[in-house]
Amino acid sequence: MAYRLLALDIDGTLLKSNHRLTKETKEAIDYVKDKGVYITLATGRSFFSARKVAKSLKLSSPFLITHDGTFLAEDVSSPVFERRLNAEKVYQVVDILENYHCHFRLFHEKYVIANKTKQKSQLISRVNLQMTDPLFYPTHYVESVSNRLIDQPLSVLNIRVQFWNKREQTDALEELQEALTGVRLFSSIDGEIHITHESTSKAIALQSLADRLGIKAEECVAIGADERDQDMIAFAGLGVAMGHAPASVKKIADWVTRSNDQSGVAYMIKEGFRKQLRIEVEQV
Template sequence: MAYRLLALDIDGTLLKSNYRLTKETKEAIEYVKEKGVYITLASGRPFLSANKVAKTLKLSPSYLISHDGAFMADNVASPVFERRLSAETVYQIVDILENYHCHFRLFHEKYAIANKTKQKSQLISRMNLQLNDPLFYSTHYVESVSHRLIDQPLSVLNIRAQFWNDREREDAKEELQDTISGLRFIISNDGELHITDERASKATALQSLADRLGIKLTETVAIGSDERDLDMIAQAGLGVAMGHAPESVKSASDWLTRSNDQNGVGYMVKEVFRKQLRIEV
């Protein structure tokens, strides 16, 4: 089987735990590119943040899957696939989240809006590490997000909420499910609640990209490390789970590689693509 499309998650997959790209990973990506394989990033990050990683890997211009599968584009102004949360739905979600102790962010394709909180945590700091360059993706902190939305309604692509304890997260999720229809909820490896339109997923976006490129799903490879990658891994021709992925993701995969801190992407590339001749997409 010749694989023609490679989809890579970013955090926990391409990047090490310290959010750095290794020389080995960069070389692995170049190796796949030389085989004529189309490479996309499939990330929960906003498009502008994912695109910064793509440029580092010299993938740009390339269609990138971002916002947990709710947005796909090669340019932020020209999406070819998007599944947005309506302004009315966003307000309903925020109105509920503001009754809980949590830090949440609304992700538009060009910027984020977040509630101010006095709580500090390693997980929030980790989120900031992913998005801390205001020159390409800014975050606006406000005292009351719901008041802001009354004055300036906003349709966004996804919402992420970090709670101080798991019980409160489950209570909030249950209330959201009971009150608002048409939502998709996934809890990431770090316990963060991710909310998108129910039609949004990395798997759906990958199918859309494959169709656009004239590539069969059996000719795709998808690599990930998180529950948000599970459906993409399950539907790909070759689904690959990182070594530190949860058991649910490993069970959905066809191939298990090493962890991100053990050069898992580089190892997988050498094993899967080394005998493949160059192809043309």
């Protein structure tokens, strides 16, 4: 089987735990590019943040799967696939979250609306640095997000919430599940809740891209490390889990590679594409 499309998660997959992109990984990406394989990034990050990583890998005009699969585009102003939470749903989420001690961010494709919090957390700073570019993708901090939404209704691509108390995270998740319909909720062990439209995932966006390129599912390779990558890994002809991924992710993968700190992407590419001859993927 010749693989024609490679989809890569960013955090915990392409990047090491220190958020660095290694020389070995860059060389592996060049190696598979030389074989004519189309490469996309499939990430929870914003389009602008993913595009910076794509440029560092010298990916030429790729379609990027961003915002946890809700936004597929080559240019931020011209998405070919998007699934948004409507303004009413966004207000409903915010109205619930403002009753909890948490930090939440509403991700539009061009900016972020976030609540102000007294919590001095290095985690907030680290995540905001990963997800935003202050020059092109600003974050607007607001005292009362619900009041702003009354005056300026907003539909968004995804919402991310950070909790510092496990009990509050559990209570908020239960309330969101009871009150909301038409959404996907992911709760992580590190205190986050991710909220997106119910009819979206990285797998759905990847299928949309593959169809656009005339590529079959069995000709796709997808590499990820998170439970939000499970659908994408299951969809691909060759689904790959990182060595440090949760057991549930490894269980559905066809291949488990090394961890991100052991250059697992580079290792998988060199082994998985070693015997493959150069192919041509029609660019669109």
